[in-house]
Amino acid sequence: MKKTVKKIVLQTDFGLEDGAVSAMYGVAFSVDSSLGIYNLTHEIPQYNIWEASYRLYQTVNYWPQETVFVSVVDPGVGTERLSVVAKTADNHYIVTPDNGTLTHIHESIGVVEVRQIDESVNRLPNSGESYTFHGRDVYVYTAARLAAGVISFEEVGPICDLNKIVSLPHHQAEVVENKIVGNVAILDGRFGNLWTNISRELLFDYGVKYGDNIEVTISNSYTIFYQNKIQIGQSFAKSHVGDPILFINSLDKLGVAINQGSFAGAHHIQSGDNWKIQIKK
Structure with a gap:
């Protein structure tokens, strides 16, 4: 039987001029070298949460169920904003800061459950003193563990109140x-x-x-x-x-x-x- 490659799709505002995206790849492969890792885009304008939200909406539905997306556009890194994993109504997962990135997905596809990442378990070992690169230390590490089956969705962390998930202001046509x-x-x-x-x-x-x-x-x-x-x-x-x-x-x-x-x-x-x-x- 042909083995199914477990998929992670990355989106950031990092660009590709330095090693940030490559470091995220490395962390994911260190969890499971058989993972398939793909880029959605790394050209989101810096700090533009609205565009990050829309690009997920533009893309997620075209990927197989159980694909894990990582979206890191995070001007609030190091603050009290939550780090979460959302499960969509179509059985995809999105790992992201809770800063509005889920707005379009929640509206168009539906988010059925959100869990806060428990960093005491789901954080890259020996990275506890780093507060500025959660994309590497928390998000892609958690995504890789989830995609590889090291943890279940329930083991990501405690369940969040869907009504309190951050949504960006927007109006329907x-x-x-x-x-x-x-x-x-x-x-x-x-x-x-x-x-x-x-x-x-x-x-x-x-x-x-x-x-x-x-x-x-x-x-x-x-x-x-x-x-x-x-x-x-x-x-x-x-x-x-x-x-x-x-x-x-x-x-x-x-x-x-x-x-x-x-x-x-x-x-x-x-x-x-x-x-x-x-x-x-």
Whole structure:
């Protein structure tokens, strides 16, 4: 019988310029050299918990059940924030600080149980005086022990109250006064596209159809960064190079782009709950 490789997927804001990510690999392999370790990304903007939360939402469902994710975007390292392991409704595990990183997963997939990491047991030996690299000393060590079957989920530590898990402020897309109001949930950074939280279902229930020209307004607080009509197309091939286009992205959400250009760069737009987008027929 073919052996199943137990999988760990890493996400951080560390980058790859130094040895931090490699050290995490080494700790995991020291627990069990047969583990499969993969990168989600190490290019989360420094301290950007919102983006860490979204990238998990973008990725987790495409991995097999029982994959263990480690997400370390941790501006509160060394404070009283909890270190936890969450079990999702689809039977994945996420090892992370309790700082809002679970926001999108809890909303979209569901978190069924969270346990605080008991560092008296689940901490890299001889690392007790280190308070600045929990990604290495606590998170990946616990993840490796869980993935390898050294500990069960119950042995991670005491159960947490789900109602007290930290959630980032965020608003659902909705129809308000005959307009769809949502947010720019994330940037498709390499290409400069905007990914919104407006679902295809909401958009087409509102009455939009492919080929329509839609009035799009993007703002932050009281400042409008973009306002114009854009056609919604089924693919980029339906527009000319340099033209703006609305499209449905790989998560079945509305995207905003410039064909072979950067919409975000051209209009100085960023992402987060405070970046609002309005759609009007």
